[in-house]
Amino acid sequence: MNNLIFKEVVEDSPLAYFLLKCIKNDNNEYIDAILIDGNKSFSHLINSDLNDIKNCYLSNLMDEKSFKQINFSKFFKSTIKTKKSISISYCPNLDKYLNSELYYSGDDIFLIRCSEVLNNQINFAKILQNSPFSFWIKDRNGKYLEVNKKFEERCGKPYSEIIGHSDYDIWPDKYAKKYKKQDINVMKDKKIYHFQETIIGLHELNKKSSSVYDITKWPCFDTNDNVIGSIGMAIEMINDVKLRESLVKNEENFTDIAKYSEDVFILADNEKALYVSPSFYKVFGQNPKKLYKDANDWFDYYHPDDITKEDLSINFEDTFEFVKRVNPTNSKGDKWVWVKSSPIKDERGNMIKRIVIICDVTKKRKMNLELESLRMDFFANISHELRTPLNVIFSALQLLKLKSCSLDDEELEYVCRYLGIIEQNGYRLLKLVNNLIDCTKIDAGYLEYKPQNFDIINFVENICMSVCEFINQNGMNLIFDTDTEEKIIAFDLDMMERIILNLLSNAIKFNSKNGKVEVNISCDEYINISIKDSGIGIAEDKIGSIFGRFEQLSSKKLHNKEGSGIGLSLVKSLVDIHGGKIAASSKINEGTTFTVSIPSILVEKKSNTPTYNALNDCSKVNRMNVEFSDIYF
Numbered sequence: 001m002n003n004l005i006f007k008e009v010v011e012d013s014p015l016a017y018f019l020l021k022c023i024k025n026d027n028n029e030y031i032d033a034i035l036i037d038g039n040k041s042f043s044h045l046i047n048s049d050l051n052d053i054k055n056c057y058l059s060n061l062m063d064e065k066s067f068k069q070i071n072f073s074k075f076f077k078s079t080i081k082t083k084k085s086i087s088i089s090y091c092p093n094l095d096k097y098l099n100s101e102l103y104y105s106g107d108d109i110f111l112i113r114c115s116e117v118l119n120n121q122i123n124f125a126k127i128l129q130n131s132p133f134s135f136w137i138k139d140r141n142g143k144y145l146e147v148n149k150k151f152e153e154r155c156g157k158p159y160s161e162i163i164g165h166s167d168y169d170i171w172p173d174k175y176a177k178k179y180k181k182q183d184i185n186v187m188k189d190k191k192i193y194h195f196q197e198t199i200i201g202l203h204e205l206n207k208k209s210s211s212v213y214d215i216t217k218w219p220c221f222d223t224n225d226n227v228i229g230s231i232g233m234a235i236e237m238i239n240d241v242k243l244r245e246s247l248v249k250n251e252e253n254f255t256d257i258a259k260y261s262e263d264v265f266i267l268a269d270n271e272k273a274l275y276v277s278p279s280f281y282k283v284f285g286q287n288p289k290k291l292y293k294d295a296n297d298w299f300d301y302y303h304p305d306d307i308t309k310e311d312l313s314i315n316f317e318d319t320f321e322f323v324k325r326v327n328p329t330n331s332k333g334d335k336w337v338w339v340k341s342s343p344i345k346d347e348r349g350n351m352i353k354r355i356v357i358i359c360d361v362t363k364k365r366k367m368n369l370e371l372e373s374l375r376m377d378f379f380a381n382i383s384h385e386l387r388t389p390l391n392v393i394f395s396a397l398q399l400l401k402l403k404s405c406s407l408d409d410e411e412l413e414y415v416c417r418y419l420g421i422i423e424q425n426g427y428r429l430l431k432l433v434n435n436l437i438d439c440t441k442i443d444a445g446y447l448e449y450k451p452q453n454f455d456i457i458n459f460v461e462n463i464c465m466s467v468c469e470f471i472n473q474n475g476m477n478l479i480f481d482t483d484t485e486e487k488i489i490a491f492d493l494d495m496m497e498r499i500i501l502n503l504l505s506n507a508i509k510f511n512s513k514n515g516k517v518e519v520n521i522s523c524d525e526y527i528n529i530s531i532k533d534s535g536i537g538i539a540e541d542k543i544g545s546i547f548g549r550f551e552q553l554s555s556k557k558l559h560n561k562e563g564s565g566i567g568l569s570l571v572k573s574l575v576d577i578h579g580g581k582i583a584a585s586s587k588i589n590e591g592t593t594f595t596v597s598i599p600s601i602l603v604e605k606k607s608n609t610p611t612y613n614a615l616n617d618c619s620k621v622n623r624m625n626v627e628f629s630d631i632y633f
Contacts, residue, residue: 016042115222264358268295285329507533
């Protein structure tokens with residue numbers, strides 16, 4: 001290595017750097033080293049003028065005892081093989097603990113970077129030699145630098161067989177692997193971590209006894225705030241031992257009860273199942289042996305079509321539940337199960353174990369589907385029965401409007417006001433009837449999907465312009481924006497109009513006074529149409545259920561703004577028919593945003609395709625009046 005380059009790179013570094021040229025004997029073994037150069041921080045570290053010790057042998061710079069402790073041949077040859085080695089050692093000349101990193105640069109020349117380990121961290125272990133809890137310090141590679149007597153007792157090894165060794169030399173692999181992962185996280189995050197674990201002492205293995213320890217680990221720093229290792233402390237929790245014994249007894253009672261249940265009960269820890277009740281085979285038709293190896297490997301037991309991306313990222317330390325089909329093992333039809341997993345946590349919030357309950361809900365699901373079918377048949381019949389009197393009402397309204405023209409101004413105003421009330425509520429009832437009929441058609445698979453290639457940007461903009469006057473009359477503003485001027489995609493124009501009008505209706509109905517409605521369209525793989533209001537918002541715990549049929553939000557703020565609870569369910573069904581998605585986000589008193597995403601695809605053109613003009617189809621009742629009929633101010 002060129003000394004000029006060395007000086008230029010590290011001269012002003014806050015870390016101490018120096019170069020050594022190692023000396024070999026006739027047997028090609030390293031026996032000594034010459035100090036070639038160092039930087040300013042190195043001079044400061046050794047508290048000496050560098051010019052006085054340059055080109056001197058280490059054997060002359062160190063006291064005889066310290067020099068003999070250095071195994072030159074093993075130490076430097078190991079560095080040549082790995083290109084780098086790290087160690088923490090005490091330097092008697094300086095009365096300091098040094099963290100040293102060695103790098104081999106060729107031609108028997110080594111670059112060493114040194115930093116002082118905070119002396120109180122090392123001495124801390126010496127002070128705690130006779131403490132009633134275990135204490136230890138490790139270097140960055142996981143090798144023990146210092147331990148106290150309690151630690152020796154805990155692992156059943158003498159001091160000489162611990163220092164300089166790693167966890168894999170001391171503990172069984174399952175513990176060593178866990179400790180290494182903990183140490184890496186402590187050093188990486190540079191913060192204190194707490195753990196509580198049941199540990200079998202090595203000297204106690206034959207007795208099959210164990211102890212519960214409260215473990216604290218934190219990073220070890222040098223004087224330059226570089227992480228050079230980790231420090232740990234383990235305190236045996238006597239009260240927790242009794243708690244665990246009680247838990248074990250409760251688990252025995254739990255398994256006695258669970259084995260006679262038709263439902264499946266699973267008791268698991270962080271890694272594997274500890275107990276699976278016998279009814280598992282009856283429900284799944286499979287052996288649960290995979291769960292005894294890895295409790296998180298549960299996907300094979302459920303129908304592959306029901307496994308979602310969210311399932312793959314489930315946090316087992318949280319409570320969660322779902323309903324899924326069992327992976328078919330025969331041709332007897334689908335079997336559905338309800339699953340709920342709940343964690344058992346200690347006082348620090350760390351999961352000790354978790355309980356999983358699985359119930360066969362196939363019969364209940366079939367019964368619910370039959371009840372839903374009966375209910376929708378009932379609504380379909382009622383809806384069709386209501387259609388006839390509604391047509392008569394609207395016909396009578398038209399005649400009354402014609403006749404009212406002959407009235408004087410005062411009587412005309414009076415009559416028109418009440419005719420308006422009748423008309424609006426007639427439209428409201430018509431909207432409910434139409435929604436119920438469409439829901440039954442969708443459930444029965446009779447609602448015809450007629451996609452056309454059409455400009456979605458122009459289509460949505462025309463609808464917004466058509467309702468703009470209505471919005472302005474009610475003291476609100478409508479803002480329309482798009483990142484694309486024209487985009488031809490395939491969609492059903494009737495259905496899309498229902499979708500946009502319904503969402504605009506909600507945005508107006510639940511908005512605040514002088515609020516605004518923002519409609520934004522962005523185009524990529526999907527056409528994303530978002531409709532945002534500045535109204536009362538939806539509570540976080542309700543946002544997931546608003547697309548359910550007959551779901552209504554109950555709030556004192558709503559007053560007479562409640563609907564039938566069918567609209568959003570119908571919108572979702574219409575979006576699904578398009579192969580799209582709808583999502584909602586909301587903040588209380590800040591507003592709600594609905595985003596409809598439709599695939600950007602085209603269909604093959606057919607001859608004689610009818611032209612459609614939004615909101616100008618005279619063969620139908622004015623759609624805007626129908627959709628906005630349940631808005632009262």
